[in-house]
Amino acid sequence: MTKxxxxxxxxxIAAAALAGAAPALADDVANNSARxxxxxxxxxxxxxYGLQGPYVPPGTNIDAKNVETLYxxxxxxxxxxxxxxxxxxIPPLQKTVGRGPATLxxxxxxxxxxxxxxxxxxxxLAEYVFFSDDAKFRPYLGLGVNYTDFYDxxxxxxxxxxxxxxxxxxxxxSVGVAGTVGLTYRIAGNWKAYASYSASQVKTRLDADxxxxxxxxxxxxxxxxxxxxxxxxx
Amino acid sequence: xxxxxxxxxxxMAAAALCSCGSSSQTSAVATSTARGTLAQNPxxxxxxxxxxxxxxxxxxxxxxxxxxxxxxxxxCGVDFYHVEFWTLGGAGETTESSGALMVPTGAxxxxxxxxxxxxxxxxxxxxxxxxxxxxxxxxxxxxxxxxAMFAAQGYIxxxxxxxxxxxxTLGYHPFLNAQQQSGEMIxxxxxxxxxxxxxxxxxxxxxxxxxxTGYSEGGHVAMATQRALEASGAAVTGAAPMSGPYxxxxxxxxxxxxxxxLGSTEFSPLLTTSxxxxxxxxxxxxxxxxxxxxSNGIETLLxxxxxxxxxxxAGLLPETAEFDxxxxxxxxxxxxxxxxxxxxxxxxxxxxxxxxxxxxxxxxFALGFGSPYLINNSYRVTYALDAVSNPDGAVxxxxxxxxxxxxxxxxxxxxxxxxNDLRNGGWAPNSPTLLCGGDADPTVFFSVNxxxxxxxxxxxxxxxxxxxxxxxxxxxxxxxxxxxxxxxxQAATLAYYQTPAGGGLxxxxxxxxxxxxxxxxxxxxxxVAARAFFSQL
Numbered sequence: 001m002t003k004x005x006x007x008x009x010x011x012x013i014a015a016a017a018l019a020g021a022a023p024a025l026a027d028d029v030a031n032n033s034a035r036x037x038x039x040x041x042x043x044x045x046x047x048x049y050g051l052q053g054p055y056v057p058p059g060t061n062i063d064a065k066n067v068e069t070l071y072x073x074x075x076x077x078x079x080x081x082x083x084x085x086x087x088x089x090i091p092p093l094q095k096t097v098g099r100g101p102a103t104l105x106x107x108x109x110x111x112x113x114x115x116x117x118x119x120x121x122x123x124x125l126a127e128y129v130f131f132s133d134d135a136k137f138r139p140y141l142g143l144g145v146n147y148t149d150f151y152d153x154x155x156x157x158x159x160x161x162x163x164x165x166x167x168x169x170x171x172x173x174s175v176g177v178a179g180t181v182g183l184t185y186r187i188a189g190n191w192k193a194y195a196s197y198s199a200s201q202v203k204t205r206l207d208a209d210x211x212x213x214x215x216x217x218x219x220x221x222x223x224x225x226x227x228x229x230x231x232x233x234x
Numbered sequence: 235x236x237x238x239x240x241x242x243x244x245x246m247a248a249a250a251l252c253s254c255g256s257s258s259q260t261s262a263v264a265t266s267t268a269r270g271t272l273a274q275n276p277x278x279x280x281x282x283x284x285x286x287x288x289x290x291x292x293x294x295x296x297x298x299x300x301x302x303x304x305x306x307x308x309x310c311g312v313d314f315y316h317v318e319f320w321t322l323g324g325a326g327e328t329t330e331s332s333g334a335l336m337v338p339t340g341a342x343x344x345x346x347x348x349x350x351x352x353x354x355x356x357x358x359x360x361x362x363x364x365x366x367x368x369x370x371x372x373x374x375x376x377x378x379x380x381x382a383m384f385a386a387q388g389y390i391x392x393x394x395x396x397x398x399x400x401x402x403t404l405g406y407h408p409f410l411n412a413q414q415q416s417g418e419m420i421x422x423x424x425x426x427x428x429x430x431x432x433x434x435x436x437x438x439x440x441x442x443x444x445x446x447t448g449y450s451e452g453g454h455v456a457m458a459t460q461r462a463l464e465a466s467g468a469a470v471t472g473a474a475p476m477s478g479p480y481x482x483x484x485x486x487x488x489x490x491x492x493x494x495x496l497g498s499t500e501f502s503p504l505l506t507t508s509x510x511x512x513x514x515x516x517x518x519x520x521x522x523x524x525x526x527x528x529s530n531g532i533e534t535l536l537x538x539x540x541x542x543x544x545x546x547x548a549g550l551l552p553e554t555a556e557f558d559x560x561x562x563x564x565x566x567x568x569x570x571x572x573x574x575x576x577x578x579x580x581x582x583x584x585x586x587x588x589x590x591x592x593x594x595x596x597x598x599f600a601l602g603f604g605s606p607y608l609i610n611n612s613y614r615v616t617y618a619l620d621a622v623s624n625p626d627g628a629v630x631x632x633x634x635x636x637x638x639x640x641x642x643x644x645x646x647x648x649x650x651x652x653x654n655d656l657r658n659g660g661w662a663p664n665s666p667t668l669l670c671g672g673d674a675d676p677t678v679f680f681s682v683n684x685x686x687x688x689x690x691x692x693x694x695x696x697x698x699x700x701x702x703x704x705x706x707x708x709x710x711x712x713x714x715x716x717x718x719x720x721x722x723x724q725a726a727t728l729a730y731y732q733t734p735a736g737g738g739l740x741x742x743x744x745x746x747x748x749x750x751x752x753x754x755x756x757x758x759x760x761x762v763a764a765r766a767f768f769s770q771l
Contacts (some may be wrong), residue, residue: 055280055370106284106311161434164279168260210260211278212318 024147030233031077035194037229039071039089050100053208053215055164057101062114062206064221067093071227074128083127085142085180090149091118098162107161114159115169121148123178123200138184144199146178148221155208163210170209176201182227190233199224237527243397266320268429269417270424273318276432277335280367284311285340288386295372301382304719308386310338310345313435316367319425321418323397323514324408331402333394334367335426336385337435344388350471350768351422354393355455355678356450357434357757360500360545362537364399376449376757383761389445389768390438392426394418399537405432407537409504410451410482412458412654414512419459420466424731445768446473449757450678453478453671454656457687461661464690472771474764479678479754481686483639484628487621488682489556490614490666491630492583492595492753493595494602496676496750500542502608507533509650516646523613523647527606528552555604562611566619576618578632590630598676598749608711619704620645628686636693637686656687662694668767670703670760672720677753680704705759713763719761723768725754 043064050061064101069092075085098109125144131137155167182196202221207214261278261544264271283291285308292298292308315335323329338345356366356376377393385391397418398407408414427440446463448456457475464470479485489495506523509534510516512769521529535550546553564576581587583599620643621629628637639655640648652658669688673680688702703713705720730736731744739747748755 012466103282103287106287107282161282165276165434166260209260211274211316212263213278 010201011020017089019189030190032037033071033075033192033231034076035071035192035229035231035234036067037071038068039068040066040068040226041089041092041224042066042224044224045219046222047219049218051206051208051215051217054213056215057104060099060104060109061099062217062219063097063099066095067092067094071229073229075229075231080133081129083088083129083140083142085123085125085127085144086124087125089121091120094119096159098158104162107156108158109162112158112162114162115153115155116173117150117153119148119150121146121200121202123147123198124200125178125180127182129182129184133178136186139187140180140182140184142180142182144178144180146176146202147173147175148204150200150204158212163208163215164213165210166207170207172205174179174204176203187230192228192231192233194227196227198225198227204207238411240676241681264320266543267330269321269328270421271320272425272428273320276319276434277315277427277429279313279434280317281314281369282311282339282434283314283369285309285345285386288312288382289613292378292382296380297375298336298378301379301540301758304762305379306387308382310340310386310388312369312381312385312587313337313339313433314367314369314381315429315433315435317392317422317426317429318401318500321397321421322414323404324406324411324414324508328405329397329402329404331394331422332365332367332400333396333399333422333426334365334380334391335433336381336391336393337427337430337438338385338390338434339701340387340389341434348435348439349388349390350443350445350449351393351423351426352380352389352445352768353370353419353456353459354380354384354391355419355452355459356396357448357450357452358409358497358501358504358540359399360536360542362399362539364395364537366395366430369424379758379761383765387676387765389765390426390430390440392423395420405534406507407504407594408512409501409508410453410454410479410654411508412461412511412656413528415455416462416500419501420462420468434703442469443471443771444469445471445764445771447476447761447764448478449476449760450478450753452476453678454482454654457656458654458667460663460667461656464664465661470663470665472666472668472768473663474670474767476669476760476764477671477678477680477753478674478683480683481628481637481639481655481690483643483648483651483657484626484637484654484682484686485679486617486648487626487629488679489602490617490621491579492557492581492588492599492602493555493679494556494599495509495679496554496598496753498602499538499551499554499608502556503532503551504536505650506647509647511756513646513650513653522608525558525607526609526647528608541648548690552604552606552608554601556602557609557614558607558611558612559603559605561603562615564615564619572622576615576622579622580614580618594674595676599687615691617645617648620648624648628682636690638690657690660694662691663699664695666699666701666767666771668701668703669762670705670756672706672752672760673704674706674749675753675756676749703760703763705756713766716763716766720756723759724755727751 052067070090073087096115123146125142127142150171153169178200180198185193206217278617288308460473564593584596624640627633671680731739
């Protein structure tokens with residue numbers, strides 16, 4: 001719980017810092033907007049060589065379960081039609097499942113939740129917004145960068161059983177390209193609704209240490225996200 | 235652009251601040267290197283198999299299916315742990331070693347809760363990467379055998395790989411060093427007992443019953459361990475040393491006097507290196523013992539990552555030629571009679587000069603002579619001179635009564651054998667002991683070792699404490715079924731070798747193959763006898 005509060009505060013600090021980052025632009029036009037909504041993430045995990053290391057049969061792999069969390073974003077209009085968006089999801093509990101053999105020895109593997117982790121994945125997008133500022137619908141396209149950091153990594157009891165004992169996990173953080181397409185709908189006044197689809201490149205190297213025995217995997221999570229959100233401009 | 239960078243910088247900083255979360259723990263690495271310390275706690279589990287999967291895995295290979303016919307089908311699952319622990323080498327040096335902890339699992343009452351421990355010592359193995367816990371490797375036949383024989387029937391198995399093998403960085407193996415090997419057995423037992431409650435198999439616990447067994451080299455180790463445990467006051471519930479070179483001085487004398495056992499060219503470098511490291515007085519250079527053909531590099535030859543057949547093929551060791559086929563003409567100044575006696579005794583068994591009557595094994599012993607050969611004649615003469623001057627009670631001619639070891643050997647290798655001869659010190663078991671072997675064993679002689687120990691102990695222990703089982707003997711007594719099965723198996727194997735599937739060998743060639751495989755073929759039958767023996771205690 002404490003950790004959640006700390007993280008929430010950091011998110012707010014980051015948002016506040018962004019708001020203060022361009023005070024010179026503050027004028028009669030509402031340049032800033034804050035958005036909140038549903039962040040639904042679908043993974044397309046690929047790991048070319050799967051899990052590698054001692055006592056790992058060929059074809060042993062891992063997968064990530066799709067996850068939903070709270071979408072938070074701050075958007076600043078730099079010049080008309082050009083926005084910068086910083087997206088943060090409330091770090092969700094991400095479940096990793098085994099893929100491959102039904103069992104390792106007699107230990108169930110395929111489909112078992114073998115690890116959990118939380119991630120923080122700020123994404124910065126430069127967006128081009130079509131149509132004029134007063135249009136009811138405004139589509140947009142964006143391109144940017146995603147940074148993903150994994151923490152609170154835990155091997156589950158099933159994961160420990162499959163690995164051969166208590167297992168320490170480490171996942172390298174990732175920096176990759178992100179892109180988005182979206183649509184803005186002006187509800188009324190300063191309120192707007194948003195829908196977007198985005199994809200990003202998240203590559204990591206997993207190291208699992210079980211009593212000094214190390215297994216590794218190079219994983220491309222290939223996350224895609226659907227966002228439904230409302231925003232307030234100010 | 236500046237604003238964008240600042241914007242990004244803030245985002246990164248926010249992310250970095252959040253990467254402070256802890257990750258889960260792996261096992262703890264011990265800071266102490268004191269002997270008996272478990273190095274990784276809990277240990278790594280290599281595999282976990284339930285009874286059905288274990289049976290299916292074993293049945294999928296012919297050898298496994300044959301093994302199951304002897305052991306019976308698994309009653310329990312088995313969890314296989316790789317135990318890393320600290321022990322001492324042959325010269326007292328601190329070293330890490332490893333071994334197996336096999337834990338029976340499953341719902342049946344005989345598979346979890348308090349279970350007895352079998353402390354097992356493996357036989358001579360030239361393969362340095364040997365890891366008894368790794369049942370995923372088919373070549374680990376001895377690990378698979380003890381898993382099926384003991385662990386799958388509800389015994390917790392603890393078995394060291396020995397210093398010098400697997401992860402051990404000791405540059406040699408303290409082969410047949412009673413003090414080192416018994417110490418290492420007790421060290422892995424201590425480490426495994428510390429490990430068990432922390433493993434994934436903690437539903438199984440140590441009942442306090444302790445059985446000690448082992449085969450061949452491990453038979454010697456098991457007996458030495460029983461002696462050490464009893465000396466320390468630890469309770470040994472029962473012991474079953476199998477086919478071991480217990481009466482090492484007598485055995486060494488038999489070999490040097492011409493009864494060259496099968497495998498002697500592998501055992502010799504392991505022995506001399508072990509004793510040179512421990513006692514420092516076997517030679518000033520390996521060429522004192524070994525012929526120029528083989529002496530270079532022989533100290534680090536075994537155990538090896540190279541298969542023994544490849545070592546033979548590369549010309550690094552002779553397959554059977556332990557001694558020079560041109561036997562020495564001994565000349566001792568002022569003692570013509572002794573010179574003549576030794577010259578005759580050191581001639582090739584079965585040759586015209588050889589003084590002893592031929593036996594069934596005489597042709598086998600003759601294979602121990604050739605050229606190129608392993609051991610120099612000059613070295614053989616020094617050994618034989620001591621053997622004749624300070625004779626062992628069992629070899630070459632059994633003395634009347636209790637066959638004692640020589641009390642004052644003077645030759646250094648013979649002193650090492652004497653030191654590690656388990657008659658030395660007058661110890662006899664105070665826990666029930668089964669001595670099992672096969673009387674036609676061409677590798678570790680049954681009469682010289684097993685029967686000598688039994689005779690030595692006969693006056694020291696109460697009647698009934700020691701049971702001697704010759705699986706090749708006339709079936710009788712509590713182990714008649716084991717004897718019958720062993721002999722039927724030998725007959726079936728002999729017939730099989732003569733079929734097209736078995737190689738289509740001639741009768742003589744098939745008999746030769748039986749002799750070559752005899753020592754290994756006794757193991758599962760003695761082990762099943764040991765299990766039956768333990769189950770009564």
